[in-house]
Amino acid sequence: MNRLDDSGTYPIREFARITGVNPVTLRAWERRYGIIQPERTEKGHRFYTEEHIQHVRHILYWLDQGYPIRQVKLLLKDGPESAENNSDDWLEQQQQVIRAAQRLNTQHLDELWNAGFSSYPLAVYYERCLLPVLNFLRSSSTPPIVIHALEHLLKRKFGAMLLQQQRHNKGPVLLLVTNHEHAEIDALACACALGAAEFRVEYFGPNSTPADLQLTLAMIPAANVWVHFHPLNPAQQQQWQEYFEQCRLPHFISGAVPVTDTSDATLIALPDQLSKQVRTFITGIAEQNAVTPNPHTGGFH
The missing domain is CATH 1.10.1660.10 (Multidrug-efflux Transporter Regulator; Chain: A; Domain 2)
Structure with a gap:
């Protein structure tokens, strides 16, 4: 430290x-x-x-x-x-993003996001502003081009942020993966929230399988793994359960997790909210470090 x-x-x-x-x-x-x-x-x-x-x-x-x-x-x-009504401010921020998105005003979107990311922890701003906006637009009669554009711009924004963070963040690697493209924005927000907290995060895109993760761990000296799940079909769920039974590296899991038994010390189930996930991860890493350093010895033995 x-x-x-x-x-x-x-x-x-x-x-x-x-x-x-x-x-x-x-x-x-x-x-x-x-x-x-x-x-x-x-x-x-x-x-x-x-x-x-x-x-x-x-x-x-x-x-x-x-x-x-x-x-x-x-x-x-x-x-x-x-305090005043605590919802009015967030509602106004959401409306500003919605209006800019509906006009495909990329410059104004970037200005709004930069202001939000500077005033709030990224996880809080994502939960309170960006995620409600995405959910609203996806469930409304918004033209698909607007939704696709907003998703694309958010992925681009988060990708640029993550690249910038990786240039100066040092220390053990956290490998973050997700099993589906529909969960990618959540995963990128998670990666950037942890990167903003000075953690060194590696992310290589969506649609990861257990076999992909095993291969990646053979090449990347990760100290911890975070898997964010989109709902799985039964065959995929079985594959991930078998993977977790073999792994010895600490794995943090979030989203639609495919296991119910998380009594294994290497498997840490995270809360639903991203801000609480980040804080739980930080606490878990602190507890790991208090017990013993965690040098990379591979995800499987």
């Missing part, structure tokens, strides 16, 4: 890894919203303490309740009785 010293203080990138909140958002919370104030070294570099970790958890709690970031400062001070 890259602490500044042994007194429980952390530089911004390590703090991002611990909390799941990326450095850009931490700076926005400090400068724009005034809800967190890091300490400074003599040279002016930010650092954070254990108290800051608890403070961020309080912020994330209110965001999980659906409150917009602009209300969090007052919520931290006075509680929910001081």
Whole structure:
């Protein structure tokens, strides 16, 4: 762990890894919203303490309740009785994205997304804004070209973000896979949320099978695997169950998981919400590191 010293203080990138909140958002919370104030070294570099970790958890709690970031400062001070209706802000953000998508206004979409990604942890913004927009457009009479364009633009955006993250994120590799193209946007959002929290994520596209994953693990020195599932047919479910019975590398599983018994210590079932999935993963990695380092020895023995 890259602490500044042994007194429980952390530089911004390590703090991002611990909390799941990326450095850009931490700076926005400090400068724009005034809800967190890091300490400074003599040279002016930010650092954070254990108290800051608890403070961020309080912020994330209110965001999980659906409150917009602009209300969090007052919520931290006075509680929910001081806040306005917590759904109006998210509804307005969703409507802005819908209007831009319906006009195929790619520049405005990118501006909206950049603003959202800087103000919120990526998982929160995806859950509260982007996923509801996708679900609304898919279930409405929206022309298919609009839906396809939005999905394409989101995949392109997430792909570019992930590539940028991979250039500077160090440490053990998390291999993230999904079994179906219909789950790819969720998987990419997950990859970017973890990448924003300074984890080194590798993702090689959708439609992965157990055989594909075994081959990939023979080539990639992954310390952990995350599999996000779209619903499986019975034959596919059997293949994945057999795969999990053999694997020894830690596997985190989300979505329509094909197993009911997750008592094996190498198989960690994650909650439904992406933001909670990310925090559960971070906690699980911290527990792994507290027990023993996890050098890559391959997914199977």
